Amino acid sequence: MKKTFFSLVAVLMAVSLQAQDKVTKAVLEMGRSDNQVMQHAEYMARNIGGRLVGTHMLNHAEDWVIQQFRSWGLDVQVQEAVVIGVGFDRGPWSGRMLSEDGMQLHFGTPAYTAGTCGRQKGRVLLEPKDQNGFNRIKGALKGAWVLLETGPDTGLALDASPKADSLRAVALAEGKKVDVPYYRQMVEAGVAGFIRPAKRPMQVLYNRAMCFKLTMETLPTACDILLDEHQFAIIKRKAENREDFQLEFDIRNHFFPGPMKYHNILATIKGTKYPDEYVMMGSHLDSYDIATGAVDDGQGVCVTMEAARLLAAAGAKPKRSIMFCIWTAEEYGLLGSLHFVKNKTVPWNKISNYFNRDGGPLAATSITVSPAMYEDFKTVCEPLFDYNPEFPFTVHKWDEPRPRPDRPRGSDQSSFAVQGIPAISFRESDVYGHNFRYRDIWHTEDDLFNKLIPAYLEHSAVVQAVTAYGLANLNHLLSREGLYKE
Numbered sequence: 001m002k003k004t005f006f007s008l009v010a011v012l013m014a015v016s017l018q019a020q021d022k023v024t025k026a027v028l029e030m031g032r033s034d035n036q037v038m039q040h041a042e043y044m045a046r047n048i049g050g051r052l053v054g055t056h057m058l059n060h061a062e063d064w065v066i067q068q069f070r071s072w073g074l075d076v077q078v079q080e081a082v083v084i085g086v087g088f089d090r091g092p093w094s095g096r097m098l099s100e101d102g103m104q105l106h107f108g109t110p111a112y113t114a115g116t117c118g119r120q121k122g123r124v125l126l127e128p129k130d131q132n133g134f135n136r137i138k139g140a141l142k143g144a145w146v147l148l149e150t151g152p153d154t155g156l157a158l159d160a161s162p163k164a165d166s167l168r169a170v171a172l173a174e175g176k177k178v179d180v181p182y183y184r185q186m187v188e189a190g191v192a193g194f195i196r197p198a199k200r201p202m203q204v205l206y207n208r209a210m211c212f213k214l215t216m217e218t219l220p221t222a223c224d225i226l227l228d229e230h231q232f233a234i235i236k237r238k239a240e241n242r243e244d245f246q247l248e249f250d251i252r253n254h255f256f257p258g259p260m261k262y263h264n265i266l267a268t269i270k271g272t273k274y275p276d277e278y279v280m281m282g283s284h285l286d287s288y289d290i291a292t293g294a295v296d297d298g299q300g301v302c303v304t305m306e307a308a309r310l311l312a313a314a315g316a317k318p319k320r321s322i323m324f325c326i327w328t329a330e331e332y333g334l335l336g337s338l339h340f341v342k343n344k345t346v347p348w349n350k351i352s353n354y355f356n357r358d359g360g361p362l363a364a365t366s367i368t369v370s371p372a373m374y375e376d377f378k379t380v381c382e383p384l385f386d387y388n389p390e391f392p393f394t395v396h397k398w399d400e401p402r403p404r405p406d407r408p409r410g411s412d413q414s415s416f417a418v419q420g421i422p423a424i425s426f427r428e429s430d431v432y433g434h435n436f437r438y439r440d441i442w443h444t445e446d447d448l449f450n451k452l453i454p455a456y457l458e459h460s461a462v463v464q465a466v467t468a469y470g471l472a473n474l475n476h477l478l479s480r481e482g483l484y485k486e
């Protein structure tokens, strides 16, 4: 009797091990022969593009992600996380200098700043330095473009909020230095817009306080232009020489009444034995909109989606649930993931680990974990060690835990880490030496599809799928011993 029982257990164990191997094997094979990560990325860049919170395109992207997950057979939960009162969509923009030595202008405008009413021509004035300076140009300001020296820019919009106005007024009254002291006076005099110098590649962001407090009655009216610093220097020289020339801009920044609602998309492969325990991975769907957000964080979303597709297609039925999280509003302060964690959408003690992917389009080639997790990761990642000889995967033990962050920062993993939830991510590397520098892409006009490195993304999708599946099949959650330095 006893003997039969043990052999039955042995057979069952063998069956489950075999099943696991079958799924992992299928993922590894499909990862080579039918990896679709670049198809997702192309759809995201070509059909969708920039996905700023407030835009219709972010809603369109959500619909697409939901539909993809459903078509692969995953359970999809759509969680409303952010509401913004006024929507903003961007059309094309162009500008030129009208003179004998005229040129096309290379510029951008932060999100939620004013556009023009069609092509708008105007003279160029220099920012007044004091009250006398303002008085001297006040009659010429209507319809003019004003060059501001307030740089170097950070890509943020000029603060046009009432609070900023009162700070400027106070500073002026007390004779203190402040950026653009005559901002409100110039707006009231009817300037067409302000122009600041910008470094290349250009960063064009927003001003968070202004976006969320905006109403259709308080829309900005003066344009806020960040112009290539080399062109800025040429134009400034001409203005200083009082040359007769004009600039013409056509900027299609459109506002519309909301509320606009944005969501976390939570796709799950349900666990068979511990369905309320989770291995999680995620990336953020929102992006800046001067480019297409192909890297930040389109590549992360596409890797997460492909990991889900590979596992679903391989028929994965893990013991524990695997959740694929596509966050919203990361760029506005991790709003989506914070909402998820604070609401305990998944109880904090039921999360084995959350893997975040939000960085360069690089290859996941290693992971560094706590000594208490080390053996589990070694076992689970074993199929990856020699999967691709060009990207040997390695598991490392850390010498010392990192401190637990005291507030959320960086990216969505920190929404988890501040609560003491394991949120260890893979380490990524530029194996082929593509001279990759995140700074060149991050939040800039160069965050484009052509910056993606297909082999790296394909490999990373396999790494994430195999690791998550292995962890979901353990008989226990990952240990939290020695996870954070308290």
Ligand SMILES: [Zn+2]
Residues within 6 Å of the ligand: 284, 296, 297, 330, 358, 359, 411
């Ligand atoms: Zn990001």
